[in-house]
Amino acid sequence: MSTNRRQFLSSAVGGLVTAGAASGTRRAWAQGAAPKIQPGKIKPGGRDVLLVVDVQNDFIPGGALAVKEGDVIVPLVNQIAAGFEHVIMTQDWHTPGHISFASSHPGKKPFETTKLAYGTQVLWPDHCVQGTPGADFHKDLKIPHAELVIRKGYRKQMDSYSAFYEADGKATTGLAGYVRDRGFRQVFLVGLATDFCVCWSALDARKVGLGALVIEDACRGIDTNGSLAKAWDQMTKAGVKRIRSADLSA
Numbered sequence: 249m250s251t252n253r254r255q256f257l258s259s260a261v262g263g264l265v266t267a268g269a270a271s272g273t274r275r276a277w278a279q280g281a282a283p284k285i286q287p288g289k290i291k292p293g294g295r296d297v298l299l300v301v302d303v304q305n306d307f308i309p310g311g312a313l314a315v316k317e318g319d320v321i322v323p324l325v326n327q328i329a330a331g332f333e334h335v336i337m338t339q340d341w342h343t344p345g346h347i348s349f350a351s352s353h354p355g356k357k358p359f360e361t362t363k364l365a366y367g368t369q370v371l372w373p374d375h376c377v378q379g380t381p382g383a384d385f386h387k388d389l390k391i392p393h394a395e396l397v398i399r400k401g402y403r404k405q406m407d408s409y410s411a412f413y414e415a416d417g418k419a420t421t422g423l424a425g426y427v428r429d430r431g432f433r434q435v436f437l438v439g440l441a442t443d444f445c446v447c448w449s450a451l452d453a454r455k456v457g458l459g460a461l462v463i464e465d466a467c468r469g470i471d472t473n474g475s476l477a478k479a480w481d482q483m484t485k486a487g488v489k490r491i492r493s494a495d496l497s498a
């Protein structure tokens with residue numbers, strides 16, 4: 249991994265301090281009851297929804313932007329999903345020539361950064377281009393009862409790590425409204441990558457007043473330069489619960 253990438257990832261995670269400490273987040277947390285976690289005792293109900301984040305070919309080893317062991321979680325994600333009545337899957341879904349691609353910025357290489365209207369943007373290899381095999385879900389992901397696929401990052405001029413809001417923190421994917429309309433109160437998160445799209449989605453879930461629980465053994469992180477520990481710290485401060493699949497009742 250390049251020095252530039254490490255530097256970016258470090259500063260990107262550092263930037264979450266602001267989001268996690270937002271007064272809106274604290275207010276939302278104060279309104280909701282903290283889930284009490286006992287091993288094997290969490291039984292998802294009708295107001296709970298599982299959010300399966302970006303289990304796509306380009307984020308799996310062999311893909312354009314691979315997360316280490318990204319494929320290892322797939323059987324566990326399937327198993328967990330079977331225990332949920334309600335499941336939503338997210339899909340990174342970029343236009344060709346997307347602004348987050350290094351190839352869209354002459355002279356720039358992947359993992360370098362550039363300044364855009366909404367802030368600093370890391371420049372990635374081309375990945376998850378709409379309609380390409382890299383954007384497809386992993387072939388072994390089997391969640392036929394998923395009720396919604398929410399796509400993100402399709403605005404050509406803006407990136408999106410979170411399933412709720414894109415990189416400016418304002419442009420919505422529509423997920424907050426959907427979740428509200430369906431009456432869901434609590435979101436459980438699995439997928440890729442723990443310290444980026446999972447983390448940003450969990451923080452935004454708290455921001456819109458939802459309980460948020462990350463099932464850590466059903467996620468994999470990039471974990472560079474302390475990014476994973478920093479992400480967990482920010483999630484904990486925002487009231488995101490850290491659980492394991494064994495905490496769910498069979």
Ligand SMILES: [Zn+2]
Pocket residue numbers: 340341342348375376401
């Ligand atoms: Zn992307």
